[in-house]
Amino acid sequence: MFVNDFKYLKKMRINTTILINLFSVIAIVAQQSHNSFKEYNFSYLSIDNGLSDNSVHAIHKDYNSFMWFGTSYGLERFDGYEFKHYSANSVNPNLFIESSYIHDIKEDKYHNLWIASDAGIFKIDLLYINGDLGNICNYRVDYNVRRSSNRRIVVSIDADN
Numbered sequence: 001m002f003v004n005d006f007k008y009l010k011k012m013r014i015n016t017t018i019l020i021n022l023f024s025v026i027a028i029v030a031q032q033s034h035n036s037f038k039e040y041n042f043s044y045l046s047i048d049n050g051l052s053d054n055s056v057h058a059i060h061k062d063y064n065s066f067m068w069f070g071t072s073y074g075l076e077r078f079d080g081y082e083f084k085h086y087s088a089n090s091v092n093p094n095l096f097i098e099s100s101y102i103h104d105i106k107e108d109k110y111h112n113l114w115i116a117s118d119a120g121i122f123k124i125d126l127l128y129i130n131g132d133l134g135n136i137c138n139y140r141v142d143y144n145v146r147r148s149s150n151r152r153i154v155v156s157i158d159a160d161n
Contacts, residue, residue, distance in 0.1 A: 060105040070102025
């Protein structure tokens, strides 16, 4: 009977050791997972920060790391601190675009930003000239517009790099 008790105690010690090790591994993995969430820092941009509209239709990060947002009220360039607003209502010719409703934004390999809007497609040369953006060129594009079943118009640009 003593031998059976010894085998039982040995088996219990092994099971206890396995459980302690298992819980230790789970605790370590949980701690590492928790620490990985701390690496992300989120900030939200809204009209309170200078964005012209909280409804954003397109987002693009250009080669200079500027963030571009296409909204119903125009095109926004965010440099990490403030917004520069391009719209059809702008009195500044360097910030004037033919339509304020932006559908899509793409950048080509020559650092031109192509923007699809209600008025057509326009291009902004992202290469800087004397600290300002290059010319804004507006292109009239004739295309057949088809509405989807939910009565939305779909317009997009495909960048050919």
